[in-house]
Amino acid sequence: MGPDAVAIIPGARLVRRSADTEFPFRQDSDFWYLTGFNHPEATAVFRTTPGRPAYSLFVQPRDRAAETWTGIRPGIEGARAEFGADEAADCGSLIESIPEVLNDAQRLFHSFGRDAKLDASIQAVQEDRRLHSRRGGAPIDEILDPRAPLHEMRLFKSPEEMALMREAAAITCEAHQAAAREAAPERNEYEIEALLDYVFRRRGGSGPAYGSIVAGGANAAILHYITNDQPLRSGELLLIDAGCEFKGYASDVTRTYPVGGRFQGAQRAVYQAVLEAQQTAIEAVGPGTTLPEIHAAALRKLVEGMLDLKLLDGQIDDLIEQQAYTQYYMHSTSHWLGLDVHDVGRYAVEGKPRALEPGMVFTIEPGMYIARDDASAPESLRGIGVRIEDDIAMTADGYENLTEAIPKTSEAIENWMA
Numbered sequence: 582m583g584p585d586a587v588a589i590i591p592g593a594r595l596v597r598r599s600a601d602t603e604f605p606f607r608q609d610s611d612f613w614y615l616t617g618f619n620h621p622e623a624t625a626v627f628r629t630t631p632g633r634p635a636y637s638l639f640v641q642p643r644d645r646a647a648e649t650w651t652g653i654r655p656g657i658e659g660a661r662a663e664f665g666a667d668e669a670a671d672c673g674s675l676i677e678s679i680p681e682v683l684n685d686a687q688r689l690f691h692s693f694g695r696d697a698k699l700d701a702s703i704q705a706v707q708e709d710r711r712l713h714s715r716r717g718g719a720p721i722d723e724i725l726d727p728r729a730p731l732h733e734m735r736l737f738k739s740p741e742e743m744a745l746m747r748e749a750a751a752i753t754c755e756a757h758q759a760a761a762r763e764a765a766p767e768r769n770e771y772e773i774e775a776l777l778d779y780v781f782r783r784r785g786g787s788g789p790a791y792g793s794i795v796a797g798g799a800n801a802a803i804l805h806y807i808t809n810d811q812p813l814r815s816g817e818l819l820l821i822d823a824g825c826e827f828k829g830y831a832s833d834v835t836r837t838y839p840v841g842g843r844f845q846g847a848q849r850a851v852y853q854a855v856l857e858a859q860q861t862a863i864e865a866v867g868p869g870t871t872l873p874e875i876h877a878a879a880l881r882k883l884v885e886g887m888l889d890l891k892l893l894d895g896q897i898d899d900l901i902e903q904q905a906y907t908q909y910y911m912h913s914t915s916h917w918l919g920l921d922v923h924d925v926g927r928y929a930v931e932g933k934p935r936a937l938e939p940g941m942v943f944t945i946e947p948g949m950y951i952a953r954d955d956a957s958a959p960e961s962l963r964g965i966g967v968r969i970e971d972d973i974a975m976t977a978d979g980y981e982n983l984t985e986a987i988p989k990t991s992e993a994i995e996n997w998m999a
């Protein structure tokens with residue numbers, strides 16, 4: 582942060598769901614990363630000015646009546662005793678404390694645009710200091726967004742974070758196995774979703790890390806299909822994109838299973854093309870590789886597959902150049918993974934894609950999607966959607982596939998389901 586700096590990091594609030602009910606609380610990822618404090622309405626203040634508290638937490642105070650309704654709070658005492666804050670105060674006093682918080686600060690880390698009252702109180706202090714500059718006051722020199730350095734920190738997972746991500750992946754493996762076993766024609770997509778949720782929770786996860794996609798048949802061609810309310814049909818595929826959130830950390834896994842346990846006809850060929858693309862992309866991973874290089878490796882294999890399947894016709898380099906594949910593959914191959922499923926961290930540095938380094942975690946998730954009504958596709962392929970997604974962690978000597986235990990060759994999937 583540099584000398585004489587202050588950072589103000591607000592946590593998440595409860596969000597209204599309907600009438601007087603609220604969505605389940607999910608802490609803000611940046612706040613969680615820095616504090617491990619999992620209660621609403623809190624704000625952390627960090628200071629580097631000598632002689633002032635380095636770490637202050639503004640939290641909901643103990644309140645017997647409120648706690649009877651919504652649960653135990655650590656309160657001001659708990660913020661110090663259990664969470665290591667040097668100083669703690671009532672979150673209701675944050676706004677009035679801002680002049681004092683900013684006292685002596687030459688540099689402020691604050692994200693404008695998230696809390697209008699907080700923004701206004703900071704601007705009021707700046708104006709006040711400007712107006713009184715003749716009496717020695719001076720506005721804060723520099724106001725920076727804390728997300729730039731914080732997100733760079735979050736991009737590189739510590740060994741402790743890596744262990745949590747491994748656990749999220751292990752739970753996800755168990756959930757996919759339970760789901761695959763139930764992927765039979767008498768089931769509905771929501772039953773499979775419920776089973777995933779059950780395993781996530783039973784194993785100590787907080788639930789899914791994002792809306793689970795349980796997409797039977799042609800629903801797999803809807804990339805963010807989360808309606809999950811259709812019956813599974815014999816002979817169709819079931820695309821499951823679901824990952825557990827464990828202590829805030831996401832896993833993000835897609836497998837495509839044959840309803841009833843055996844891939845049929847053209848499904849097997851589409852599946853094989855996506856699998857080869859995914860395996861080729863994983864083989865491209867190494868220290869210094871970039872995500873666009875991984876995407877290019879997957880894409881080339883996918884386009885080869887599209888030519889073999891007669892989805893496309895022409896020269897492979899031209900088809901890639903003209904992006905003719907976007908009819909069947911319209912998303913990117915990778916994203917960072919961490920406390921958020923599409924995690925933070927810059928993808929490019931100085932205009933160039935950044936090289937992979939130890940501690941980075943990302944997905945590799947090629948797919949092929951042929952819409953039910955795509956008259957330009959061979960009839961046997963219409964309504965088939967396949968994606969295969971794993972989570973890759975860069976290590977000191979290469980990479981670790983965190984989700985390798987979840988079967989993905991067609992034979993291994995058929996055996997697993999049986």
Ligand code: GLY
Nearest residue numbers: 791822833922946
């Ligand atoms: N489930 C969202 C994604 O794969 O990126």
Ligand code: MN
Nearest residue numbers: 822833834970
């Ligand atoms: Mn996914």
Ligand code: MN
Nearest residue numbers: 833944946970
């Ligand atoms: Mn993903």
